[in-house]
Amino acid sequence: MFINEKGSSVRITLVRHGKPIASSNPRVTAVGFAKWVRAYNRSLVCSDSLPPQELQEKFHNSYTFSSDLNRSIHSAEICLGKGANVVLGDLREMDIPRLKLPFSMTVNTWLVIARLCWLLRISANSESYKVGRKRIITAVDLIIAKAFEYKDVAIFGHGISNRLIAKELRRRGWTVKFASKGFWGQTELINITNNSS
Numbered sequence: 486m487f488i489n490e491k492g493s494s495v496r497i498t499l500v501r502h503g504k505p506i507a508s509s510n511p512r513v514t515a516v517g518f519a520k521w522v523r524a525y526n527r528s529l530v531c532s533d534s535l536p537p538q539e540l541q542e543k544f545h546n547s548y549t550f551s552s553d554l555n556r557s558i559h560s561a562e563i564c565l566g567k568g569a570n571v572v573l574g575d576l577r578e579m580d581i582p583r584l585k586l587p588f589s590m591t592v593n594t595w596l597v598i599a600r601l602c603w604l605l606r607i608s609a610n611s612e613s614y615k616v617g618r619k620r621i622i623t624a625v626d627l628i629i630a631k632a633f634e635y636k637d638v639a640i641f642g643h644g645i646s647n648r649l650i651a652k653e654l655r656r657r658g659w660t661v662k663f664a665s666k667g668f669w670g671q672t673e674l675i676n677i678t679n680n681s682s
Contacts, residue, residue, distance in 0.1 A: 495676035497632050497654065498543070498639045499647040502560040504534035504668040510592045515585050518595045522581050529559045536564045536669045548635035550628065552576035552642045560669075561641040569641060575624035576650075578643035579603065580612035600645070621649045629657070632676070647672060 507528035513521060541564050551561040551569035554577050561569040582599045590598075606614055628650070632638045640650070651661065651672050664672040 494636055495632050496637050497628060497659070497674045498547070499650055499672040499674075500536075500540070500560070500564070500639060500641050501644055501647060501666075501668060501670045502554075502556040502641060503530035503536065503563060505529070505556045506531050512589050512591050513595070514589045515583070515587075515595075517589070518592060519583050521592055521595075522583075525556075526554055529555050530563060534668060536560075540564060540669065540671065541566075544637075544639045547637045547639040548631050550576060550631075550638070550640045550642075552578065552646070554578060554643070557641045557643065564641070573624060573627070575620040575627075576640060576642045576646060579614075579617045579645045579649075580608070582607060582609035582611045584609055617646075618649060621646060622653055625650055625653045625657075629654075 505525055505528035507521070507524045508531075509521075511517075511521070544565060549561060549565060549569040550571050550573055551557045553572050553574045557576070558568070558572060580603075581596070582602050584595070584599055584602065586598075602609065603611075603614060608614070628638060628640065640647070642650070651664075651674060654674050655661065659674040659676055662673045662675050664670070
């Protein structure tokens with residue numbers, strides 16, 4: 486971990502959840518995709534999706550957060566052997582626009598198109614990019630406060646929300662030490678200043 490000028494180490498690790506039971510890629514219509522999203526958001530993690538041993542050992546003394554979606558709550562329990570210190574709704578994944586397109590596609594194709602629309606500010610009655618980013622910034626304020634209090638914070642979250650958190654942390658002067666992708670992927674950031682601004 487980074488040692489700042491005051492001699493204290495400050496680390497934030499963003500962890501993506503394990504593989505959900507409902508993770509699949511069938512060909513579906515718009516209605517089928519909406520049902521898939523609802524099932525995914527209710528899903529727990531597969532019994533054979535386990536975090537690396539080093540990840541489990543890493544957070545023995547960490548202050549921990551989890552999003553309020555089942556797959557993140559369950560991932561924290563699997564990795565920590567207990568629930569996260571705080572379950573925070575602001576850490577949940579960005580909403581997926583419900584697109585009413587008149588044909589069927591694989592779930593992965595629906596996800597790509599929906600995310601592109603979301604990035605283009607087409608939210609289709611779901612949470613907009615602006616609103617999503619605002620709640621992430623609110624979460625980052627709390628995360629940084631806890632990081633400076635406990636020196637080591639872990640967040641069990643999601644792919645896109647974790648990327649937005651990392652982006653906001655970098656904007657505030659934190660730097661990425663390393664990052665990995667996929668289920669149980671992690672992004673570790675370290676503090677390079679003496680304050681949280």
